[in-house]
Amino acid sequence: MAETDTPVRTIAARAVDARKTYGKDDTAVHALDGVTVDFEAGRFTAIMGPSGSGKSTLMHCLAGLDTLTGGQVFIDDIDLTTLKEKDLTLLRRERVGFVFQSYNLVPTLTAIENITLPKALAGTKPDQAWLDTVIDTVGLRNRLSHKPSELSGGQQQRVAVARTMASRPTIIFADEPTGNLDSKSSTEILEFMRRAVREFGQTIVMVTHDPNAASYADRVIFLADGRVSGEMSDPTPERILDKLKGLGG
């Protein structure tokens, strides 16, 4: 169980006995088999676990992209399981950021248009000062008018992260954001995410296979067979590797 003892921090997102089952009876797959976990605001959490352990499913359910078959998930104390489709969409737009492994950008829009897209969809103006800060932090100022096809994979991911940051969501979920990147680009992204957490108090949850990537996080949650199988604070690559070996991953 992932109980922490830092009552000062508010909880940005939380899963309570979250269950997700695919199929029925004999063929049922329990992608999430009773996951209870809190994600504190202003922290960088990594989720690790073997392939098929339910990492993506957990994130999708927390982000309002997917629905549970049992239990509850909360963002800012809002119970997502009670929301209608429309409200889930609005919640995603306002409180959640999502970075996928690839294909994060709308190909017809420029970098800056992609970054401001959630705001534009909401019909609100972005906070220009904050936008400048984000853009400078990701270092994309001279690429803003480029279309995604004119950007490298690493640059595209930076635009994607900048997009999630621009709307100042409660929480950002990133599902293997560096999975397709070379190590230099990976490092840039990871460092940027860590800065976002340290300097701007952003909450980030990231799924990764890479112990090195996970070591950028403040905390690592381990999943196995749809359950939380352990966690670690202030991880280093070595400790993570040890832990994974211990889990037989």
Added chain:
Amino acid sequence: MLRATIRSLIAHKLRLVLTAISVVVGVSFVAGTFVLTDTVKGTFGDLFSQINAGVDLHVRSTTEFGDANGGEPLSASVRDTLAQVPGVVSAEGIVIGFPAQVLDKTGDAVSNGGAPTLGWSTYDDAELSPFFYKVGRAPVGDAEVALDASTASSHDFVVGDLVKIVTPEGPAVYTITGLLGFGAVDNLGGATVAAFDTPVAQRLFDREGRFDAVEIRVDDAANMLAVQAAVQQALETIEPGSFEAVTGEQNAEDQADDLNSIVDAINRFLLMFGYVALFVSTYNIVNTFSIIVTQRTRELALLRALGASGRQVVSSVLVEALVVGVIASLAGLALGLGIAALIKEVLASGGLEAPPGALKLLPRTVIVALVSGIVTTVVAAVAPALRAARVAPIAAIRDAQPPTTGGSLRRTAVGAGLAVVGLVMLIGVMTDHGPSNEIIGAGGGAGALFIGVSLVATLIARPCAQIIGIGIARFRGVPGRLARENSMRTPRRTSSTASALMIGLTLVTLVLVLAASVTTTVARVVDESFGSDLTISNEQFVPFSPALHDTLADLPEVGQIGRFRFGQARFGGPDGEDVGIDGIDGVAIDTLYRMGIENFDAAAFDAGGLLVSEREADKRGLRVGDRLQLTFAATGTKELAVIAVYTARNFSSTYVVSSAEFEANFPQSQFRADNLLMVKASPGVAVASMRDAVTAIVERDYPNVTVKNQSELKAERKEQIEQFLFIFFAMLAFSILIASIGVTNTLALSVFERTRELGLLRAIGMTRRQMRSMVRWEAVIIAVFGGLLGLALGVFLGFVMAGIFDSLGFALDIVVPLSLVWVVVVAFVLGLIAAALPARRAARLDILNAIATE
């Protein structure tokens, strides 16, 4: 490979159904047209066979060309001579006159949509007679008549009733002595028939001492051919080469031919729309199969990697097209039969009573429908199939990326070339008078023009979409902006989808431009060249009794009255070109007709002088004093002197003669009726009081015509043109419907292809509503692009046509009407409607699946 084809068919069933529907619509149009016109022809054929059933020989004057009933009347002595020929049992002189306008009990004109109102002589020999008395007996003497039973029953006439009938002699009241049946039916294909005692018919229709034809019954025991030869022999002794004796069957065929040529013209008119619809559906087919090939890229590449040859890939796609084509064509054929059956019912309820019998489905119809449907589908699928064969095996492991190429220079050049060739062909067809194949010329020309423009459209698709989308991007937020971007993404797809819509809308625009131009021109002609206070005509352009002219001329309020009769002759010999020839009254040449002739020689005109339009004179190099030959069907070739060249651009044909000269050359009764009367009040008489006097007579005795002043005439013409427009639009609606299906199809493809992108948009907070809006506005941009293309091309063609008309002698004041705005509005609305399905699909998209889609 066959299995792959079948799987593909099943996998893409929705898209294929949409494509098939467009083929079904086109084929059903073609099949329905054939079935309907064949059925109508069959009905007339049966009818004429039936009424000629008892006629062994039909004797008539020979004609120079065409027209079975178009000869000069025969002297009564011809009948007497023929009655003496051995083997002839009975020889009867007959009169078939026009008009015999029946007035119903309320005084309204009985009319079946412009069908003839015939007066017929009675027969002594019942076996020769086309009709029999269902009720009552034959009319005898001046005051009796027999009416066709259909007219009688629909207007509540029974034997013993009085009925007013207007003949060339004028109105008269008759007692009904009998009701006529024609074989199994009560009606002669919609025409009204009034039978008069033969001497009465002769008097009424200006046939005293003469007949229109002589009909003969031959002794059953005699040799038909021998009697026919003997009859012909007897005719030659009367006047060599002037008469012919044909069999009853032959006469039935000739009579049917007259109507058939009208039916054939209708057939061609309707088929044109059917082929346009099929042509538009080729765009859908090309698009659909391109889409399927794109979607199957991986599968095809895999097949290629596994060793399938390019040829196998091509045939796999073509077989798929063949299956769709066959099924769609069969369905179209069935639907066409259904539509024809429906229309037949409608016609029957409208007065065209058909003898009992099924619809005529000729083998030709089946073949044309199937071939056109299947060939259309398969041929349209060739290009996508060839593209499929070019899929590299390596594509199996790559993401299928739709080509985003725009209009290449080559594509544009080919398109421009095709468009020019098409235009030249079209102009050629419209200006040439040679017997070259007009259908192929016009069809091929239009096809080349449309395809050419579609190809060129690819080049301008991006900038056009960008401009059209300005407002949408500005006012419809992010969905609007994305819609605009999306419409600019695949210019080829955007342009081909828009082009399909362009075709129908081009024709709509063209027709709107021409209609507005004709309306304006007619108004100008009326203003410029009608010197009369009132004009009188039938709203359906059916000629009316000449007695009206004489009656009105006698009114003191009427100062001047002139008539217009329209006929056709041939320039030079019997094989010459058809030319229009009018008969008018010389006395009114300046005052009523305003022909624009200086120093008009009235005496020369009345003596048979010819007036020629300025344009015709220029074209043929004619000058005053020239003598030229015109050939008339009934009276043969005549030499006429050109006495003046007229400058007025009015309703007159190219040649004008005096009413007397016209009558001399057109003895047939349909040409002795008037097409138009122009009336001017006597000096000092107010137009209003003259009108009252004229209207009183018209209302009492001639309810089949209307009295109009110039502005009313213009309004009536305008209304007629608008009715014609309506027919055109109804016919073009099919093509436009098919093109709309194409828009749906394309949008559905785009939604499919952009699944991941749409999933992403949803994931980061696009609502379903915004998603729908995005797809909808993309459709609108594409559709409006099609509308604007159609508008531009239609207006351009309008000017081209105006130029052609001008060169043909009809000066058109070209007008670009404001109503063209509707073309764009319609395109806009069609875009909205066409987007409904794909928009819904996009909105319902499962986000996670979309994101997971590779």
